[in-house]
Amino acid sequence: MSAYFDENETQSTEERLARQGRRMRRMLREGSRKSKRFKAILDDAGIDPNAFRFPEDMEKMPVISREKLVEWELAEPPYGGLDDPDAEIDRIFISPGPVYEPHLSEDDPLWARAYKAAGIRKGDIALNAFSYHMVAAGLTFHNGLRKVGATVIPSGAAGREQQVQLIRDLKPTVFSGTPSFLMSIIEKAEELNFQFGTDFRIQKACFAAEPLLPNVRETLEKKYGIDTYTMYGATEVGDIGFECREKRGWHLCEEVYVEIVDPATGLTVAPGELGEIVVTRFNSVFFLVRFGTGDLSRLIAEPCPCGRTSYRIDGIAGRVGEAVKVRGLFVAPSQLRALMKAWPENALQIVVDRKDDKDVLTARLFCATPLSDALTEKFRKNFRETCTVGIDRLELVDRKEWDIQTPLIVDQRKWG
Numbered sequence: 540m541s542a543y544f545d546e547n548e549t550q551s552t553e554e555r556l557a558r559q560g561r562r563m564r565r566m567l568r569e570g571s572r573k574s575k576r577f578k579a580i581l582d583d584a585g586i587d588p589n590a591f592r593f594p595e596d597m598e599k600m601p602v603i604s605r606e607k608l609v610e611w612e613l614a615e616p617p618y619g620g621l622d623d624p625d626a627e628i629d630r631i632f633i634s635p636g637p638v639y640e641p642h643l644s645e646d647d648p649l650w651a652r653a654y655k656a657a658g659i660r661k662g663d664i665a666l667n668a669f670s671y672h673m674v675a676a677g678l679t680f681h682n683g684l685r686k687v688g689a690t691v692i693p694s695g696a697a698g699r700e701q702q703v704q705l706i707r708d709l710k711p712t713v714f715s716g717t718p719s720f721l722m723s724i725i726e727k728a729e730e731l732n733f734q735f736g737t738d739f740r741i742q743k744a745c746f747a748a749e750p751l752l753p754n755v756r757e758t759l760e761k762k763y764g765i766d767t768y769t770m771y772g773a774t775e776v777g778d779i780g781f782e783c784r785e786k787r788g789w790h791l792c793e794e795v796y797v798e799i800v801d802p803a804t805g806l807t808v809a810p811g812e813l814g815e816i817v818v819t820r821f822n823s824v825f826f827l828v829r830f831g832t833g834d835l836s837r838l839i840a841e842p843c844p845c846g847r848t849s850y851r852i853d854g855i856a857g858r859v860g861e862a863v864k865v866r867g868l869f870v871a872p873s874q875l876r877a878l879m880k881a882w883p884e885n886a887l888q889i890v891v892d893r894k895d896d897k898d899v900l901t902a903r904l905f906c907a908t909p910l911s912d913a914l915t916e917k918f919r920k921n922f923r924e925t926c927t928v929g930i931d932r933l934e935l936v937d938r939k940e941w942d943i944q945t946p947l948i949v950d951q952r953k954w955g
């Protein structure tokens with residue numbers, strides 16, 4: 540077994556939790572000594588770092604949103620008082636907000652696990668088309684590629700024509716960047732009369748920062764023969780998850796602890812249920828615990844055939860504000876759109892109301908042709924499988940009554 544697919548990745552859940560618990564307690568002890576703000580957060584939550592039970596006590600600490608972090612950083616620049624003021628920091632990244640992030644050390648294995656899982660290794664030449672300007676992306680992805688032994692072309696945000704020229708001259712085997720940028724480079728190459736699949740050597744692409752749409756993935760893999768992988772992270776906490784060769788969800792990185800929580804309460808939800816991705820990165824410099832990404836996903840607790848024992852998360856189902864909660868479970872627009880892929884002739888609206896202190900979910904299915912009882916039953920079943928919650932009332936409506944203005948989700952509940 541080589542580095543970045545190390546023994547940590549195949550540990551049992553108990554071993555992993557024991558290791559992460561040790562790191563968490565160390566972070567709490569150091570943080571409470573070095574950062575007044577962090578100490579105050581722990582005191583408010585009634586947490587004694589020496590008596591901290593992991594992971595049970597995580598829920599006692601508040602979730603810190605990006606907005607909150609920006610507010611603290613504005614009040615107390617540059618890191619909102621969450622840092623160790625005496626720490627040696629290699630780099631400071633800047634992202635919109637502005638949010639400042641101390642990048643701890645170039646020894647950090649950021650993204651290395653992801654590239655390793657994608658099969659990138661010594662001998663590969665990677666075109667790293669993530670921006671190197673101010674933000675963390677370019678340099679942290681660059682470091683990850685170097686950690687697995689690849690040669691890196693730091694093409695960053697160079698224009699499309701120049702990227703094509705680099706691909707032609709330097710023959711990279713890997714593209715690292717966003718899917719839309721790769722598609723746009725391919726388009727440019729074709730304009731310049733190159734056959735992207737045969738004239739060039741790019742065999743793999745590792746994507747982050749935007750969703751890889753299924754049709755784009757299919758085009759890249761089938762038409763251009765590029766094996767694609769996606770990675771997930773947030774600028775405030777670094778890498779969070781990555782795809783292995785199975786490409787079914789993102790394995791969680793060993794350097795972070797990820798919780799899927801109900802944004803209203805900050806409490807974790809059961810595996811399989813939708814909630815906000817909340818991340819803590821173990822470190823001794825920047826004491827940001829329970830960072831709320833605002834992204835919705837669900838935990839996959841089943842083991843993966845690749846041999847990694849880490850839990851996975853199931854892609855991004857949407858942003859916290861877009862989803863609606865029905866009987867304690869989130870239903871996100873992306874789930875409804877995924878469901879409707881199997882019902883392409885039809886359109887959907889869900890209406891959530893409250894009756895006798897219970898949530899009532901009405902699905903209005905706008906049908907092009909009347910549905911048989913069997914198909915209606917199938918729709919209910921599909922709905923439950925995709926969205927976890929079931930339909931209470933199903934209304935079949937003429938397709939003509941739907942138009943582009945029809946909202947997908949309507950919440951008619953009145954609270955308080």
Ligand SMILES: [Zn+2]
Nearest residue numbers: 783785843845
């Ligand atoms: Zn796997």
